Amino acid sequence: MSSDEFLVELLAIPGVSGDEGRLTSFLLEYVLQRGSSWKVTPEIHFGKNLQDNFILAFGEPKTAVFAHLDTVGFMARYENQLVPVGGPEVVDGDVLVGSDSYGEIECSVRIEDGNLFHDFGRQIMPGTILTYRQHVEITEEYIQAAYLDNRLGVYNALRLCESLSNGLVVFTTFEEHGGGAIPLLMRYIYERWRIEQALISDMTWASEGVRPGGGVVISLRDRFIPRRVFVERIIKLAERSGIPYQLEVEAYGSSDGREVHHSPFPVDWCFIGAPEENVHTSAERVMVSDLQAMQDMYRFLLEAL
Structure with missing residues (x-):
């Protein structure tokens, strides 16, 4: 390698x-x-x-x-909320990925009044960790x-x-x-x-x-x-x-x-x-x-x- x-x-x-x-x-x-x-x-x-x-x-x-x-990263909360882990410098529209017991997740970040939300099509289980989609x-x-x-x-x-x-x-x-x-x-x-x-x-x-x-x-x-x-x-x-x-x-x-x-x-x-x-x-x-x-x-x- x-x-x-x-x-x-x-x-x-x-x-x-x-x-x-x-x-x-x-x-x-x-x-x-x-x-x-x-x-x-x-x-x-x-x-x-x-x-x-x-x-x-x-x-x-x-x-x-x-x-x-x-x-750094993100953790899903309730009602489409995201809580930052560490200090990510997030931009509206950043793509995040992860998975919970229901399957794979890919979603975008929305910033509203300084709070973070995701736009995934279903509820993400609280506590699920999300990271930036990687592009090297x-x-x-x-x-x-x-x-x-x-x-x-x-x-x-x-x-x-x-x-x-x-x-x-x-x-x-x-x-x-x-x-x-x-x-x-x-x-x-x-x-x-x-x-x-x-x-x-x-x-x-x-x-x-x-x-x-x-x-x-x-x-x-x-x-x-x-x-x-x-x-x-x-x-x-x-x-x-x-x-x-x-x-x-x-x-x-x-x-x-x-x-x-x-x-x-x-x-x-x-x-x-x-x-x-x-x-x-x-x-x-x-x-x-x-x-x-x-x-x-x-x-x-x-x-x-």
């Missing part, structure tokens, strides 16, 4: 916050099939005690890479699809696994809807490996200071501020790497870094990811060159940190 084919398959699997189980199963099967061909075969940590999260441990890890599995476009210059946030962060973490000698790769849940998985994972990780530094493999937004095609983004802050001494160390290494990068300063937004930040364990963190246009819409876009810079930077940093 080519990397493009795998990415298309990865983007096709629904995984709205709270409903990540199918994606977790898919990725675990992927690791079981391919892990023995990687530079180091990882220990796989998963099970009921970790819910739908799982951890790949390579060699003698000093650094953890976190990538969240979940996406991959060219030499860009990737466009729904849910690049955070399937590209997951893709980056999986590609890192192929050559990783020492490190943890941690696949998390619930990031888009208030967090919740990291406190459990941080205790598990710190008690076993005494990890004290983490990188967040996620997408950020393009802005007036962060431009598509400008390289991977190293975030100095979003809503939360990582410890400056660690971020400055990252920047020095990034400069030494020669890999294109940009610095980000934002007042809003957050990631798995928020939960690492609030954990009771002494773990430094830094968000490093590709810039994305049309965030949380059905047509997110990321430049191929920025995704490549992200992959190159992670490989370099996991060796250098």
Whole structure:
């Protein structure tokens, strides 16, 4: 399977916050099939005690890479109402898909007085999860699809696994809807490996200071501020790497870094990811060159940190 084919398959699997189980199963099967061909075969940590999260441990890890599995989406309520999961940037007429016990569903979103409704021809069972209808476009210059946030962060973490000698790769849940998985994972990780530094493999937004095609983004802050001494160390290494990068300063937004930040364990963190246009819409876009810079930077940093 080519990397493009795998990415298309990865983007096709629904995984709205709270409903990540199918994606977790898919990725675990992927690791079981391919892990023995990687530079180091990882220990796989998963099970009921970790819910739908799982951890790949390579060699003698000093650094953890976190990538969240979940996406934004929608949940059917009553009388054709929809409730957003996370923060989708919905546009009137967006096409949603899903299924309930009566069959497959494809419908459009209607926005009325700030509330969301669907136009499906029958009642959808309350609690049914709906996602954007997926349409993937991959060219030499860009990737466009729904849910690049955070399937590209997951893709980056999986590609890192192929050559990783020492490190943890941690696949998390619930990031888009208030967090919740990291406190459990941080205790598990710190008690076993005494990890004290983490990188967040996620997408950020393009802005007036962060431009598509400008390289991977190293975030100095979003809503939360990582410890400056660690971020400055990252920047020095990034400069030494020669890999294109940009610095980000934002007042809003957050990631798995928020939960690492609030954990009771002494773990430094830094968000490093590709810039994305049309965030949380059905047509997110990321430049191929920025995704490549992200992959190159992670490989370099996991060796250098």
